[in-house]
Every structure is written in C-alpha cells, then in structure tokens.
Amino acid sequence: MHIDTSPGAVTRVPGYRAAGVACGLKQSGQLDLALVLSEHPAVAAGVFTTNAFRAAPVLYDEALLTRRPPPLVRAVVINAGNANACTGEAGLHDAEQMARITERALGLPRDTVLVMSTGVIGHRLPMDKVEQGIYAAAQSLSSSGGAAAARAMMTTDLVPKEAYVHVDTEDGRFSIGGMAKGSGMIHPALARPTSAEKLSHAHATMLCLIVSDARLSAPVLQDALDTAVALSFNRITVDGDTSTNDTVLLLASGQENVREITPGREAHRLFQIALNEVCRSLAKQIARDGEGATRLVEITVCGARSDAEAERAAKAIATSPLVKTAIFGADPNWGRILAAVGRSGAHVEPLHTDLWLGPIQLVAAGTPLDFDHSAARAVLQQPEVAIRVDLGLGAGAVTVWTCDLSYKYIEINAEYHT
C-alpha cells in the first residue's frame, strides 16, 4: 500500500474539489481559507479534543455530528490566522455563520457544512473578510485545488501535510486523501463526540480533514476513524500541550452504485489499513514539523505489562524536555530515557530493562553496556531517530512519535506575541 505524500491529496480522491485563498486573516497575506466540496452528500465522522476548553468550531461540529440521524455533509470550510476561540457566544454565532455563508455560496442545504479554525485566540473573526474569502474560494474550487487548501490551513507549519492512497479490492477501488496542519501545542487526545456543549474558550492547533469516495455507514466510518486516530494522532506529541481546537474530520461520499464497505468484508479490512496508514503518515508529518524540530523521533516501548503501561512509558519519554534536548544535542544520554520511564507510572523492574538507540544497544538487563559513543552520536544526527525500551515484563507494546527540543522552539514560542 503506497502512501503518496505529494501535494493535492484531497482532490486526488474522485468527487472532491477544493480551493485555498487569501482573505486577509493572516497578516502575511498568505493563503488562509480552505474550502473542500464533495460533489455528493457524504457520510461524516469526527474526533475532537478532550480539552475542557473547546473552541466554537469544535462545539459547532460536535453538535452537528451528534444529531440523530447524522446529517450528510457536502463541504468543509477551514480558516487559519484566527482560532475563533475565547470569543464567547458571539464566537459560536460566527462559527455558525461560517457554515451558513458557505452553504449560501455553494447553494447547499442547511447543515451540510463543517467548520475548522486555527490561529490567534481571543479575537472575533473578521466576518466580512471570512465571507469574502468563502465566496472567492467557492468561485475557485477545482479538482486540482487540494494543494492550495492544504497550504491555507497552515499556521506555524513550515510545510503542508498531505497523504493519499488508493486500494483495489474485490468490491472495486476506493481512494482516501487527507491533509493536516499542526506544529505546536501538539499532544492530541481526541475522542468521538458524545454530547454538545454551549460555549468554549480555546487555542488553535492540529486540524485534519480526510476524504474518501468509499461508501460506509456513519457508525462504521466513525469506528474506523476512532481506530485509526488511536494509532496515529493520539500517539504524537510535540510539547505535551493538548490544544482546545484539535479536530479530525472524515468524509465518505460513496454513492449507491458503489458497494458498501461493511465489517467482515475484505474491503473493510483494507479500508481500515489504508485509513490507518494515511493517519499515521499525517501524524508523523506533524511530529517531524514540530516547532523547532530538527529530528523525527520514534519511541517504542515493548515488554510492558499492558499496552496502556507501554503508552505511559513511551509518552513520558516523548514529553521529557531532558530527553528531547539530549536528542537535539545528539547526546546518547540513556539515563534521561530510563529516568523518564521510571517516573511514568508504568511498572518497571530495573534489572529487566533493555534500551536501544537505533541498532545500538545501550542498556542490557538494567546494566549500561560499553557502547561506541561516536556511533551512537551518529545515530542521533540522522533526521529520524529510533529509541526502543524493552521492559521485559509482558506483551504490552506501543510506538509514539515526537521531535527534539531546540533553541528554535523557544524562539517561536517566546517571540510570538498575542
């Protein structure tokens, strides 16, 4: 299964058009409003931040997706430069208006548009600019607009994140294409919506839109998304700070003439694998482009008493400033890694613990080995670094992704002013 990360992923999926325009939300004048249209009414699924302070667009989408029966969706509108967060009841009204304006601009029925926002907080959306941007985007929708849309959702991202795959099955071909943004305030803890709330206050971070021409029912699509997100976005961290705007949306527009993908069929298994791979590719692209990152770090903890304990240990390593600065400095400081594992709450027997850096084993049965320091430093100087800890206690295992912590992270976050 080949994941294509070249530009234009969402419009590579048949039946989708997209656009990215500049409407003045970013002071830089760069693209800041993305619009994606499905030619056919699409089944939709979503997962949203579990942060207690949730932004207006998050609350809007949650309310729409928890209706029974769930509405079919035709478009997603995304703005960058302003998160529509901590803007009170007025902000919730603005999020609704983004949907209403998009419906009007595209001639769609009510409640067929989902909304995402990212950017500065505490400021009302300049709705005149947003409206102008939505109409401009609606005018320029095209089957080659995916790349512009992916750029329009970026904030501190250095590069857009895209992933596309198509799969041929006994039931025919399906395609999945996704685009994501995110660089700082990255520690997603996403869950399916369970209830709608009235208002929130928020900050911007990781957004992802995935589209497919497959045909699935809403519950099956939501289950597939939950599974994929648990293995991808919920396993990355840049700075341990879970945002209040995190959102992943998934549309499936397959029509009557397409065979429905139902659990138990081979096509269902392949859809899940393909979705997992798209999500994992996008998640790793986010970790690699973490604020100030110079390395992508893949951390595997195995031999834990459970997967949950493995995840606690892996995330303790992934969020440790001492581990992340050591990686930035290319220092094979295994003591910091063991210390993070030791504070994680995972059950540990020191004399059962092994540790590898890439192919080099540094610790065996809790005892430091006499390893080649310059070889270990060379491993750490690669753009991708793998750390593996075997707790030697059970079958629990997990892999998470993060990045190193550099001077540039401080610069980005200390010199960014509200």
Add this chain to the structure above:
Amino acid sequence: MHIDTSPGAVTRVPGYRAAGVACGLKQSGQLDLALVLSEHPAVAAGVFTTNAFRAAPVLYDEALLTRRPPPLVRAVVINAGNANACTGEAGLHDAEQMARITERALGLPRDTVLVMSTGVIGHRLPMDKVEQGIYAAAQSLSSSGGAAAARAMMTTDLVPKEAYVHVDTEDGRFSIGGMAKGSGMIHPALARPTSAEKLSHAHATMLCLIVSDARLSAPVLQDALDTAVALSFNRITVDGDTSTNDTVLLLASGQENVREITPGREAHRLFQIALNEVCRSLAKQIARDGEGATRLVEITVCGARSDAEAERAAKAIATSPLVKTAIFGADPNWGRILAAVGRSGAHVEPLHTDLWLGPIQLVAAGTPLDFDHSAARAVLQQPEVAIRVDLGLGAGAVTVWTCDLSYKYIEINAEYHT
C-alpha cells in the same frame, strides 16, 4: 517567623559541624564533597523519589531508615559530580563504602551515616578520591562549615540554597537549618520509604539535608517531614522530569535535657510551621534557580472541586512549555494557561473560570477582559510572577512554583554531554 537564607544554615543549628572539600569528582576542581556531623546521635527521617529507577545511595538510605528500631544517625556524607547511578551491584557496594569510610574517618559506630550523591550517571565512583575527600572533610569539620557544605553539593546550580530559622517556645528554643541543591530534572515526587530494594539505575537531581536541635521521636519527625515536603518540594517543577536520586533527609538531635516535641503541644505546632517554612524557602530557591530560569513563577489554582484537582491544574500550567516560553517572552498569553488547565483533567466549567496575572485580571467568567497589555507585560518582566486561576467550583486550592523556559535551558541540556 524569620527565615534566614544567608550562607551557613546547617551549622547555625547548635550541635552540628560541617565541611565542604574538593576531592576531584568535579572536573572543574570546585567543592564536591560535603560532610555534616551531629555531635549527638540524631533521630532521622527521610523521603525519597518515587521514580522506579532509584540510585544506590537512595536504596542505601531507605534500607537504613526502614530498620526497626530505626538507627540513630551521626553524619551525612554527600558527593557531587558523580551520581553513583546505573552502576549495578558495585554501585550499591560503593554507597555502603561511603558510609563505612565516613564512620571510620569520624570514629563512629556502624550504621550511623547516611549518603547522598548527585552528578553524572553510569560511572563508578572513584572511591580513592571519595575516601581522600571524606578524610579531608572530617579533618576540616567546623561550626562555620555550613556554607562550604552547601556549595559542595551543587551541580548545575548557580547559587547554593540555604534556610535557617529558630523559634522560642514555652518548652525552650529550637533551630532548624537546611541546605538543598537542584536546578534541572526537578519535579520531585517524594514519599517516605516503605521497603528496601536491591539495585537501581539513576540520574542526579534534588538533594536536601535539614538538621535541627529539637527532640522528636522518629515517627513524629517523619510525619512532620511528610507534611512539610507535601507543601514544598512536591510542589515545585522545573522541567517535569522526576529524578531518580531525589532525597530529603531530616535529623533531630535534641538530647535528654531538651523537652520532647510531641503532637498536641504548642511547640509541635510551631515546629511544623518552621519546618514548612524552611522547606518552602528551599523549594522556591530551587525553582528560582531552575536551569536557564529568568523568573520565579508562583501558580495558584483555587475554586477547584478538591485540592487534588487544583494541584493537577496548577501542575499542568507549571509544566506547560507553551506557558513557560510565553513567560520568558513576557507575553500575557492567557489562552495557553487556560489550555493547560483544560487538559489537566481537573473539572472545569469554562464560564466559571477567572484568571489573574499578578494584580491584573485577564479573564472573568471565561470571557477575556480588555486589559492593559503593557501593564501585563510589565508584570511578566518582574523576577517573580504570580498567576492565579479561580475555577469557581469549590474550595480546592494549591500553590506551586516553577520557572520560565529559556534558550539557556536548551543550551545547558543539549550541550551537556554524557
């Protein structure tokens, strides 16, 4: 109650002598071995890191203090420059030898010496240098040696941390003097020893020795230390990384002619207050001297449903890299503070939340106020910054201390090489 933070705290307490010497454990040639002697056998209490990987000296002290009846202690030996961590069975033997050599050098009975180590990991202690240092320190013990001892335990610390207080009670006067070290890998999670283990692997960080001439039983002393630590060392964080060597030891040498401090007496209440203040002073000194720190940050969360929820929220703020970099940049970025609270797991009702920066209220009932940005920036440019969040839900409240996150933190930790 006046806390004196000037040099020489431990030897300001009657009945204690101390020394700090250089024996070559630090490549810089600076003081690296501290010795503190109680003229009288002292009751001892201790709390130790809850990290699963615990260093040899931690295991040695835990084993001694959990004996029943607990032994009376005469001296504490502390080295910096080498943590005696991840050194296996041999390291445990070295920790024991540090105690044995100290007993020999001072003519003390067996099992009357406690040990602390801090510094680089994974290297055996050069026991010849340690032995030479212990004998040199034993020779130079004096009632003015407290300041040198406090300097000898430093690693990346820029300044020594000391605190002294004396209190006159109806039962007579008692003194408490303490010294601490710690700058990075600071997120203590300390608990009284419950069992001894065989071996560990570790890294160095916060150490503290407190001495008193008061007379208390071992259980009463341990209870007092537990209470004080919960309000002080367990409420600071520099980088969220709990060390494997964290240790706080408390000696009380009061003799037969001193009235025993027992629960219910006024002197007991005053002892607890004095010990709390000494520990809080030392803890705040550690946070203020956190690696790369330019500000001491005091974070209070009140109005929580419980103290435990208040602590979760306060520690989420205190460990947030985005909050800490914003403080370094003197940016009143209240959105990052609310986002940290929102991910903390504490129960939050957005519309009940208030937020203050020093005297300036930034958020009321979840709604951003139109505050004076330059005044807020001025608050953040002070050496001490106070953040207060009122969740508006209950009586739970806690105060924790941290520091900002600067370029210097990256430099210290990326350019330090094992």
